[in-house]
Structures are given as structure tokens and as C-alpha cells.
Amino acid sequence: MNIHTWHKESKKEWDDFAPKWVKNSQEMWETGSRKNIIPFFSDYVQSGLKVADIGCGDGVGSLKLAQAGFEVTGIDLSSVMIDFAKGKTVRHANLSFIQGDFNDLPFKDEEMDAAMVINSLEYTGEPLTVMKEIQRVIKPGGYMCVGILGPTAEPRKNFSYPRLLGDEVIMNTMLPWEFEKMATETGWKTVADTGVAKRGVDYTKLGHFSKDLKQAVSFMWLFLLQKEVVE
Template sequence: MSESFNWHKAVTKKWDQNVAFWSEKSRSMWNEGSRSGIIPFVKRYVPVGSQMADIGCGDGYGAFLLSEAGYDVTGVDISPKMIEHANQISGDRLIFKQGDLAELPFEQHTYDGLMAINSLEWTEDPKHALDELYRVLKPGGRLCIAVLGPTAGPRQNSYRRLYGEDVICNTMMPWEFEQLASETGWRTLDGYGVFKEGVKEDVSHMPKPLQQALTFLWVFMLEKQ
């Protein structure tokens, strides 16, 4: 990466420019698309009424659904314009604030649970970002985190790195993320895959790495040890 490249500024600019595009997609993803199973999944592992943060909340719709499910939620995003858009959503148990996953604006052991959906990929140092999530979570707290699978089109955001160009999407395979988590103090409790429509066969009998190889998205539930 060139010395003059500033990851933080580049990512902020990218998402500031994508507010309209993202807000159009967000509701369909959360309501009936690739993210529709996430809130029910969270409810299985994090008690309703818990203090939670949605890290990389984007337009805020996922954080809103989390608050509607009965959680006290803080939505955080690196993009000021995303937060400006998110603040148009009202909720008694919901607030938003601008913040960087690489340096979260919270004290140690603040939250009972965290949600981070496709946000770790947009950090310069995913290991450091995962450590930040660990820091702000209470001991024994749960983290619902999702990373793009090998079949996901948005992985193209990192393609130009093959030309030696600076990119702002640090894509990783689900099994790479799981190894990173296990090496940094997390225990994997559960996980599930989201598949494209072309995957019509029931793949539940396959070993997990093969299932993950077919996914658009893999959603993990981790516990801070």
C-alpha cells in the first residue's frame, strides 16, 4: 500500500457517496434478502433487553430492526452521511453515532452484544478491528458477525489489489475469519450460510468448509472468552 494512501479517508468517502444506493438496497436485504435471518439468529443467543451496538450500521435499518426486537441499540458507522441518514429513523431504544471500527468510541466492557455485518472487510487491519470489538464487549458477551462468502459479487471491491493498487475492501474467506477469531480469544457458538438461488441442493450434509465455499454470506455467533 502506498505511503500516501489514507484508508480511513478513502473508506469514509466511499460510503459517504453511497448513501442513496445503499439505503435503496438495505431494507430488502433485511426484510426478505440475505440479512433476513440475522435478527432471529441474534435473539437465540443474546437476551432481549440487552445493550447492543450495530458496528458498521450503514443507513441504520438493521439497527432499527434490532431495537424493534427489544434491544437497546447504538448504531455506529464511519460515514458521517450514513449517520445523518440513519438519524432520520426514530426509535425509543435507538441512537446513532459516527465512529471508526478501528477505534470505537466506547469504554471497555460496554456492551452485552454486538452486531457487525459485512463491516470487518472494510477495515485496514481486520485483526485490530476484531480486537476492538472484543474490547468493548463484556466478558461472556456475544458477537454476531457476517463476512462475504466466495460467491458474493461485492468481493470485486478488492480485486484491483492484484494489480498492486490500493483497495479499501479486505475480503477474507469465512474459514479464514473463523481461524482469526479462534486465535484472538473468541469461541464460535454457531453459524449459518446464505446461498445464492443457484444452490438448489441441500448442502447441510456437507462438511462446513464445503458449505462455506458455496456461500454468498456466512453469519457467525461468537462468544468472548
């Protein structure tokens, strides 16, 4: 599938999926798999800074970032998601949304202080291209918080597995360790990382496990990365 077709199919699938996503997104951010993302982000990124929420979906996470004191612009490929998201701008002055392509972000060079990219990089046709585009818009020393699905996370079954049956899919099978290696080889350094355990997994009992083994039983792995400053 070429990159143009990939984006066309991805937009269609997420436009179609948007109403179902909206039913569950609030719960995900408040009590589910995404509940610790904003606190994790806020531990390292100073409030008041400009943040791009890349793959913002219906904007629940973007709104929570704005409520935490950040100036937030959410961007998503799905115009239906953006329509849902725009309804949240009336609740906060420092919040806006744009429908757009991750390969050509609607920001100037080094315009943003940070980016949040949660479970969206996997759905791009050329993740490295998107990484370089994010790097373009982030200031030197700025931050990027990325969430990558764990190896057995349920969405992989729906969006990635069918490739083995010969179907065209819109998800890359990138694993957390692969993402981190790609990031550190392209101008980012890992500041912090943490796992979101799958249901039924107690991380407190896995203290002796290596990071890659903990990632194997994660639903998602969160990374906080910093853009290297070139002297």
C-alpha cells in the same frame, strides 16, 4: 495503503455509495440476504441488552434490533450513512447512532453486552485491531454476531478484485474460515454459525457437504461468537 489513507478512502467511497445503498437496504433486511440475521441473533442474545451495531450503514438493521427489544447504538465510518440512520431514531427510544472509527470505538471498556458486525470487518485496514477493539468493549461472556462475505460474493468483484490490477482497494479478502480462525485464536468461541446461500443454491441438497464447501457457495456466512471469560 497506510491505515490513515485506508480509512479516508473508505469513508469517501461509502459516503458516495450511501444513496444507492439506501435504495436496497430495506429489502435486504426484510426479504433478501439479511432477513435471517436478527432471528439468528435473537436465538442466542437476550433481549433488553446493550448492542453495538458496528458498520450499521443507514441503520435498518439497527432499527430491527431495537424493535426486537435491544438497546442499540449504531456506528459507521460514513457520516452520510449516519445522517440517513438518524432519521430512524424517532421511531424507537432505544436507538442511537454515532459516526466513528472502528479502530477506536466510542464505548467504555466492557460497556456493551453484544455487537453485530455484518459485512463490515472486511472493509477495515486492520481486522485484527478492530477485533481486539470490539473485544475491549464487550463484557466477559458477551456476544458478537459477524457476517463475512462468501468467496464469490458479488461485492468482492467491485471492492477487492481491482487490487490484482494494481489499484488500491478498501476491502480485505478475508474468507469465513480465516475470520473464524482469527476469532478463536484471540479470545472468542464459536457458539453457532450458518450460511446465507447464493442465489440458485439449495442448501437442503448439500447436507453431506463439509462446512468449508458450503461456505464456498454462500453469499455470506454468519457466526455467533462468545467472548471467553478469563478466570
